[in-house]
Amino acid sequence: MKKILVVVLVIAIALIGTSAMATTIVNSKHDLSNTGTTNYYRSVGTNEICVFCHTPHAANNTAPLWNKSTTGSTFVQYTSASVSATMGQPGPISKACLSCHDGTLSVSAVLNQPGSQTITEGAAKGNVLASGKISGNPNLGTDLTNDHPVSFTYNGANPTLKPMASAKGLQIMFYGTGKDQVECASCHAVHDPQNVPFLRLSNAGSNLCLACHNK
Numbered sequence: 001m002k003k004i005l006v007v008v009l010v011i012a013i014a015l016i017g018t019s020a021m022a023t024t025i026v027n028s029k030h031d032l033s034n035t036g037t038t039n040y041y042r043s044v045g046t047n048e049i050c051v052f053c054h055t056p057h058a059a060n061n062t063a064p065l066w067n068k069s070t071t072g073s074t075f076v077q078y079t080s081a082s083v084s085a086t087m088g089q090p091g092p093i094s095k096a097c098l099s100c101h102d103g104t105l106s107v108s109a110v111l112n113q114p115g116s117q118t119i120t121e122g123a124a125k126g127n128v129l130a131s132g133k134i135s136g137n138p139n140l141g142t143d144l145t146n147d148h149p150v151s152f153t154y155n156g157a158n159p160t161l162k163p164m165a166s167a168k169g170l171q172i173m174f175y176g177t178g179k180d181q182v183e184c185a186s187c188h189a190v191h192d193p194q195n196v197p198f199l200r201l202s203n204a205g206s207n208l209c210l211a212c213h214n215k
Contacts, residue, residue, distance in 0.1 A: 028193035032107055034122070041128035043108045044120045051114040053096075053190075058112060063096035067110045071099045073142045078149040082160075085152035090183075093175045094150045097184040102135060102138035105133030138197075150183050160214055170211040171200045 025031055025037045026049060035047040043052075055067035062070045075098070077087040090098060100107050107128060108119045124130040127138045140147055154174060158166040165173065171189075175181045187208060188198045195202045203209065 020210070023192045023194040025191045025193070028198075030128070030190060030193070030198070038124070041107070041125040042122045044122050046114045046117040046119050048114045048117070051110060051112075051119070052107065055110070055112040060111060062092045062099075064135070066096055067112055068096070068099045069105065069109070069111065070095050071102050071104060073102050073104055075102075076145055077151075078144045078145055078147060083149060083152075085149065085155065087149050087152045089151065090144075091151040091176060093183040093185050097188070097190070099138065100134055101138055101140050103134050103141055104142075107134065108132045123161055132142055148187075150186075153178075154180050154182050154212075161212055162214055164200070167212045170207075172211050173200070 014047055027036050027040075029040050030052075031038075031049050032041065032043050032052045033049045034042050034044055035049075036042055042164055051067060053063075053066045053067055056065060059065040059067060060070060066190055070092075075090055077089075079087075094095055099105055106121065108121055109132065110119060113119060121130060121132040122128075127136040129135050133139075144150075146148050153176075154167070155161060156167075161167075164180065168174070173183075173186050175185065176181045187200055189195075189200045192198060192200075199208055201211065206215075209215070
């Protein structure tokens, strides 16, 4: 009996490991290192992947060990008669995303260079210009009036929205002091490219939208 339990445990651990490694930032559009093998933008000067967003020391506290300056942009938020929430400027988590995706800073502009290496801009490719700034659809700009609202309190009591517990059960994340704020990362998993574009779950059949919205 003990042998059977050991075998089952080993298989379970193996399956968990396989699941955990099923997706990775490596070779995704968020892998900006010079070692990638896919046809995406590549910087010059480092084979490190995490350094473009994270640093172990002297980090910006906008996001966990954040290695970029916070965007200094002022944003115009989405507004609609159907939205009862109050929205100010994007919160820290969303500003971390916007430090690249508002198109004002280079993707290679880090606070701390990786050790003895120095990151420089690569050749323009895809949605990244030779300047390292994002262009095209990934460049949200500073006018967010045509983008899903962020940095507001999720109201699960609103009949048009599902209870927060239900949304969380479907992998939607919430942030802020009360863990009730909708931010860019509520719907996007920046380390997981499995569901394009880095969605927390597939939007086939509007599954991602319906995780929060009662429609």
